[in-house]
Amino acid sequence: MRDILVTLIVFASLPWIIRNPVNGVLMWIWISVMNPHTQSWGFATTFPFAQIIAVITLFSLSTSRAPKTLPASGITFALLAMLLWMNVTTLFAIFPAASQVQLAKVMKIMLMSLVTMVVIRSRQDVHRMIWVLAFSLGYYGVKGGIFTVREGGNFRVWGPIGTFIGGNNEIALALIIVIPLMRYLQLSTDKRWIKHGLTAAMLLSGMAALGTYSRGALLAIAAMIALMWLKSQKKLLGGMLILMCVPPALLFMPARWAERMDSIGDYQADTSAMGRINAWHMAYNLAKDRFFGGGFEIAEPSVFYLYAPNPAAVHAAHSIYFQALGEHGFIGLALYLLLGALTWRSAAWVVRHSRDETELQWAGDLARMIQASLIGFAVGGAFLSLLYFDVPYYLMAAIVALRALTEQHLAARKAEVIR
Template sequence: MRDYALFAFVIGLVPVILSWPWTGILVWYWVALMVPHSMTWGFMQSFPIAAMLGGASLIGVVIAKDRRPIPGTREIIVLGIFVAHMTLTSFFAVNQAGAWDQWIKVMKILLMTFLVPMLIYGERRILALIFVMTFSIGFYGFKGGLFAIVTGGNYSVLGPVNSFLEGNTFIGLAMIMVLPLILVSARLVYQKWVDVGWPWLQTWSKPIGLMIYASFWLTTVAILVTYSRGALLGLLAVSPFILKRMRRKWLIVSFAILGFSVIGISAPERLVARWETIETYEEDQSAMQRIQAWGANWNMAWERPFIGMGFRHAGKGYGWWSQYVNFEGAWDHVLSAHSIYFQILGQHGFVGFGIFLTLIGMTFSTLGRIRRDAVEMTGKIWLSEYAWAIQVSLVGFMAAGTFLDVGYFDLLYALIALAVILRRELDEADQSAFVPVAGAQPPKPRNPFGASGRYRAHPSRISKPSRRHPLD
């Protein structure tokens, strides 16, 4: 029954996408991140949902009358350079067949990244995309947190089967990346920052906001109970930024102290043992295998610094791989880079690695500008808050990604596309506020914070926030 219900829903989405092409972007990320067919038991597990809905989305882009040109921002330009470089490295890859197969998969992800700014603009569409991406992963955080509490944390929280997020490490990374987005979404709904034209959301804003706050805390629990050391380090990396942004820090800290004191006595032995291996990594085969893989990919990059070894070089087998390792151990050899940094280094050399880091750095810088200027120049607090959330998401990705080879994760490039969109939204909001007069210069933005330092937006620019939630 579940298979038939999903099949009918997917078929019904096709005419919707063709009628309103921008919804195809939302559907694509829903399928890519939530992987709904993984929750079925029959024919839908192998049904080409992504191909069908992706094809409908591409047709929608072609026929869309409201599409906009791809913005020529520095992020888009650098992303284009990265695409060109990955194509070059594929031509010279040591494993040609595997390289081009992976190239096609990565290009599908990046193609959608380029299409997003063409169809997603304006407050409603941007927020709809953010909600879809956030709660496609947040669904597993909510469910995983409840599961962890009910089972006392004795079983690991896992991602959807037969998907990129399968297992504990990848779903842990994904939940870390959406954690700050969940928090900002809870504030947006609870405090009614914007009116997106959905009356039911305005009417039920407080209970819905409280549910999203609950999702935030349940996702935090789920991250811990993935038993992933990478997820733990990622959570530790984003926690100071999230804590700094919260109200009533003393209450949160008090609960944290109480929680840690309890955890020190009654935490599941498996969880504590997993955390302790961070300090004793020399005795853990999994950790040493990662170090071996890092060294191998570093040596590959040194041998071919400009083009690396190309996609899926590990397909050459352990005999080829072993010539680059610094040491060997008595373990099963899973030839994975185990790190976004060494993954890009080994596959695309130092040049590709530099392009990748430049892309991340530029995105982070753009988000910083949006975060600083959005409220002062436009009164749109949601722009500033989501820019902050995406920055923290990138911090979590870079931290947890130290131990995971997820350099081509859909969500990373979706966040880059969101940064481009938010920047355009900020710039266009600035322009709309200024009516040009011959010989006149744009007025200097007033300081909405005044002498008191307390934000005071004009009523026409931002709706009055409701009472803050006591746990925020």
């Protein structure tokens, strides 16, 4: 039944995608982020829904009268430079065949991220995209939160198998990213039932994140909550809500959860943590030795034999930063950090210039919440190999659109004053 439902939804959306490429981007985000086909058990699990949506979306974009150029933004230029550099580093990859295969996968993700930047231009488009992201990840947050509460936190929460967020650590970070987006949607509606529903979704998503037993997620959620509180215009109320919700949630979790979290301070005795540190040393040593890095797919024994302090402990990078460093060298890491810094600065610019504009309050609210999402990703991503996870790139596209819309509004206001 689920297979048929997902198939009907996708194919029913194709005429709407042809009519407007924005609909294609929204469908792509739903399929690629939520991966609804993984929740079925039949033919839909391997059916190429994403490829079909991507092809129809590109066709719609090519025939549409809408603008087809990337917005002139430092974010887009930095992203293009990073993608170009990835293609260059692949030419010098340690494992050319495997690197070429992974490059093709990454370029597909990045192509649709660029298409998102092209077509998401209006307030309505941005708002709809945030709703799709909130629904896609919130589904697992609500589901996982109910599971955690029902089972007393005694069993781990996992994401959809075979996806970016399939692991317990990965789904935890995804839920941390989506909670601030839910808060924006709550701020943007006057309907009480939607506000209450989003409150429940945020609380359950928080419980689900705790239920993953992810230590990195605990650090990320602390950073995310702290930034949300700092960005809040009602700090006293926000502080009271944090005190009312966070301690009871932590006390609810069982003793073995607390023991796992306590191991953060004793990482030297944890084989998983030491394995990650070994992989980080390997990435650093490799980048020092090879200007272009090692290319994609370098978590191999032969590479660790050459560059790791402990050659026997072969691990993936388990860090977006060391993943960029090991695969694409110091220039690749610098471009990735530049992309993040420009996104943060653009969000801050939107917050600053929308502060005294009633019509731009929504833009300021969303920019603040995206900053909270990104700080959670920046902290949690330090312990996960999620360099190519698509959700942060969609949030970058949202910031590009927010800045353009803010600039347009301020220019129109200035023109009125001159007249």
